[in-house]
Amino acid sequence: MTSLTFFEKDWIMENVKEPTRRERYHHGDLRAQLIEATQALVEEKGPDNFSVSEACRRAGVSTAAPYKHFKDKTEMLREVAMAGMIRQSQQMVAEIAPHPEGSQARIVALGRVYIRFATTEPGVFRLMFTWSGDEEADEQLQTLGDQKFEFVQMEVAKCHGRTEIADEDRQKAFLLWSFVHGLSFLTIDGKLADNKMPNDLEHVLVEIAERIVPEAS
Amino acid sequence: MTSLTFFEKDWIMENVKEPTRRERYHHGDLRAQLIEATQALVEEKGPDNFSVSEACRRAGVSTAAPYKHFKDKTEMLREVAMAGMIRQSQQMVAEIAPHPEGSQARIVALGRVYIRFATTEPGVFRLMFTWSGDEEADEQLQTLGDQKFEFVQMEVAKCHGRTEIADEDRQKAFLLWSFVHGLSFLTIDGKLADNKMPNDLEHVLVEIAERIVPEAS
DNA sequence: AATGCAATGTTAGCATCTCTAACATAAGTT
DNA sequence: AACTTATGTTAGAGATGCTAACATTGCATT
Numbered sequence: 001m002t003s004l005t006f007f008e009k010d011w012i013m014e015n016v017k018e019p020t021r022r023e024r025y026h027h028g029d030l031r032a033q034l035i036e037a038t039q040a041l042v043e044e045k046g047p048d049n050f051s052v053s054e055a056c057r058r059a060g061v062s063t064a065a066p067y068k069h070f071k072d073k074t075e076m077l078r079e080v081a082m083a084g085m086i087r088q089s090q091q092m093v094a095e096i097a098p099h100p101e102g103s104q105a106r107i108v109a110l111g112r113v114y115i116r117f118a119t120t121e122p123g124v125f126r127l128m129f130t131w132s133g134d135e136e137a138d139e140q141l142q143t144l145g146d147q148k149f150e151f152v153q154m155e156v157a158k159c160h161g162r163t164e165i166a167d168e169d170r171q172k173a174f175l176l177w178s179f180v181h182g183l184s185f186l187t188i189d190g191k192l193a194d195n196k197m198p199n200d201l202e203h204v205l206v207e208i209a210e211r212i213v214p215e216a217s
Numbered sequence: 218m219t220s221l222t223f224f225e226k227d228w229i230m231e232n233v234k235e236p237t238r239r240e241r242y243h244h245g246d247l248r249a250q251l252i253e254a255t256q257a258l259v260e261e262k263g264p265d266n267f268s269v270s271e272a273c274r275r276a277g278v279s280t281a282a283p284y285k286h287f288k289d290k291t292e293m294l295r296e297v298a299m300a301g302m303i304r305q306s307q308q309m310v311a312e313i314a315p316h317p318e319g320s321q322a323r324i325v326a327l328g329r330v331y332i333r334f335a336t337t338e339p340g341v342f343r344l345m346f347t348w349s350g351d352e353e354a355d356e357q358l359q360t361l362g363d364q365k366f367e368f369v370q371m372e373v374a375k376c377h378g379r380t381e382i383a384d385e386d387r388q389k390a391f392l393l394w395s396f397v398h399g400l401s402f403l404t405i406d407g408k409l410a411d412n413k414m415p416n417d418l419e420h421v422l423v424e425i426a427e428r429i430v431p432e433a434s
Numbered sequence: 435a436a437t438g439c440a441a442t443g444t445t446a447g448c449a450t451c452t453c454t455a456a457c458a459t460a461a462g463t464t
Numbered sequence: 465a466a467c468t469t470a471t472g473t474t475a476g477a478g479a480t481g482c483t484a485a486c487a488t489t490g491c492a493t494t
Contacts, residue, residue: 027443048265053480061443064482068442073481130347130406145408175425179392182399189347191362208392211428244472270451278472284453285471 031069033059039080042123047077047130077127078138084124085144088117092151102158104206104215110152111180111205118184125184152177159213175212180205248286250276256297259340264294264347294344295355301341302361305334309368319375321423321432327369328397328422335401342401369394376430392429397422 027033037058041050052073056063070076091113099105118125131138153165153173160169183204186192244250254275258267269290273280287293308330316322335342348355367382373393374386400421403409 030442051480052482062445063480064445064484065443067482126347129408130343130402142408142410171421175396175421178399178403179396180399181403182395182397182401184399185347185402186395186398191346191359204388204392247471268451269453279474280451281453281455281474282472290452 027059027061027065030059030061030065034061034066034069034076035079035083038076039083039124042077042080042127043121044123046123047127050077052076078131078141080124081127081131081138081141082144084117084121084128085141085148088113088128089144089148089151091117092148096155102161104159104209104213106155107159107176107209107213108202108205110155111176111209112202114180115184115187115201115205118188122188125188129181149173149177156213172212176208179208179212244276244278244282247276247278247282251278251283251286251293252296252300255293256300256341259294259297259344260338261340263340264344267294269293295358297341298344298348298355298358299361301334301338301345302358302365305330305345306361306365306368308334309365313372319378321376321426321430323372324376324393324426324430325419325422327372328393328426329419331397332401332404332418332422335405339405342405346398366390366394373430389429393425396425396429 034055037055038050040058041055050073052066053063055076056065059065066076070079092110095109095113096106099109128141131141150165153169156173156176157163157165157169160166162169251272254272255267257275258272269283270280272293273282276282283293287296309327312326312330313323316326345358348358370382370386370390373390374380374382377383377386379386
């Protein structure tokens with residue numbers, strides 16, 4: 001019985017002319033669509049100039065609707081930040097895969113992903129890291145960040161032929177992180193116009209990796 | 218005549234029970250006081266949560282008053298950012314003074330000032346560098362930043378016994394800047410809790426300087 | 435299948451914020 | 465003393481974050 005009604009529903013969902021999902025009172029997918037709108041707006045206007053109202057307009061919904069899905073504006077933004085964190089992590093593991101374990105190329109790849117993400121999604125990137133305020137709310141965010149950093153530390157350790165993270169690895173990973181983080185922000189904040197930015201980013205990454213994690217372990 | 222009235226005024230200003238300057242219709246010093254309030258609020262609430270209204274409350278003035286002195290909210294914030302830029306530069310020149318020209322200690326001192334400023338005035342620091350939006354408005358700000366960067370480049374050049382900036386110096390200054398910039402943001406954004414942060418900041422600064430601008434030129 | 439509940443929308447409205455317009459007053463000039 | 469300019473004030477428009485009260489829908493239980 002239930003299965004039959006399910007089939008009916010499926011049939012309706014797929015064959016009927018799709019009420020565009022907007023004409024219906026219940027949206028069906030509002031939460032996801034609001035997050036999507038939020039992310040888009042964060043990129044377009046920057047995290048500071050994001051407004052819930054505008055996200056509502058985009059989702060074709062009243063301005064009170066989000067509050068059935070999110071506690072407040074902050075929670076909407078954090079959702080986008082979290083998604084960004086995960087996306088960045090995925091890109092990292094994908095990008096180092098082709099390179100042999102313990103190779104410097106892996107370190108370079110990590111840095112490349114970091115900066116590419118920052119320049120490709122500056123709004124989300126800013127959101128992820130410059131969470132001014134809220135103090136304790138971003139526990140999950142912090143956890144994700146910690147995991148990512150430990151991942152980097154592990155890669156550095158492997159470069160030194162270790163299977164566990166030593167103090168030296170921690171230190172070096174930290175140097176690397178600070179560098180790419182700073183480079184990312186200087187880039188997206190437009191401080192590297194003109195002659196300040198080295199022309200070849202890849203070259204810079206290799207150089208910094210060489211200075212901190214030399215190929216000859 | 219006029220000089221007499223001036224004297225009278227001075228006498229009033231100094232000997233009469235000071236109408237606290239708030240009881241008077243004309244404030245006398247509103248612009249400066251608004252900037253002061255803005256800076257304080259930027260530190261307390263963060264640049265994003267700063268509101269003109271609150272600055273007005275602090276200055277004891279109506280919410281429309283600022284618009285006789287500033288074009289809009291953005292201009293108030295920019296004023297604070299500019300002042301921060303200048304303050305940071307002054308600290309830099311002061312801190313390198315004791316060290317001999319061309320010494321690595323000078324480079325370390327520059328980094329120390331950069332990070333100290335960021336941690337001491339995180340609100341203003343954020344304002345100075347993560348100016349999301351406005352595009353062309355921050356021309357002056359950009360100019361100040363450029364000057365500072367050139368100053369750093371020159372210091373690096375001196376470390377190599379040069380009196381003019383070479384490409385190598387540009388490159389190295391850029392690496393140094395990226396590093397301290399990233400370190401600053403990671404610190405004020407609280408990403409360096411627990412074991413991630415090396416215990417001794419000074420040591421880290423020396424180490425990174427050694428890696429990029431070795432003492433033995 | 436009918437009914438009831440929980441989920442998820444909507445409209446109205448409050449408090450706050452930025453910024454403008456019109457007006458008021460102080461200060462300096464002629 | 466009268467005029468002008470600078471610098472305040474009050475009133476209010478338009479946007480925003482969020483809440484309260486109400487409406488509609490979907491699902492579950494009967």
